[in-house]
Amino acid sequence: MNRSYTLTIGTAAVWLAVLSLAISAQDKYTVKVPGGLAFSEFKGYEGWQAISISRNDKVMAVILGIQ
Numbered sequence: 001m002n003r004s005y006t007l008t009i010g011t012a013a014v015w016l017a018v019l020s021l022a023i024s025a026q027d028k029y030t031v032k033v034p035g036g037l038a039f040s041e042f043k044g045y046e047g048w049q050a051i052s053i054s055r056n057d058k059v060m061a062v063i064l065g066i067q
C-alpha cells in the first residue's frame with residue numbers, strides 16, 4: 001500500500017467515528033433495555049472517577065466514586 005491510500009483509509013475511518021458519535025449522542029437518553037430500564041434513569045451518573053486500584057497476578061479491581 002502506498003502512503004496516499006493509507007491516508008485516505010485513515011481519514012475515512014476518522015470521519016465514520018465522528019459521524020457515529022454524533023448520531024449516538026442524539027439518542028443517548030432514549031436507549032432502553034427491552035422490558036427493563038431506560039438509560040435516562042441513570043442521568044447524572046456519568047462522572048465516575050477511580051478512587052482506588054488493587055491488582056494481583058490474575059485480577060485487577062477498581063473502586064469507583066461519583067463526583
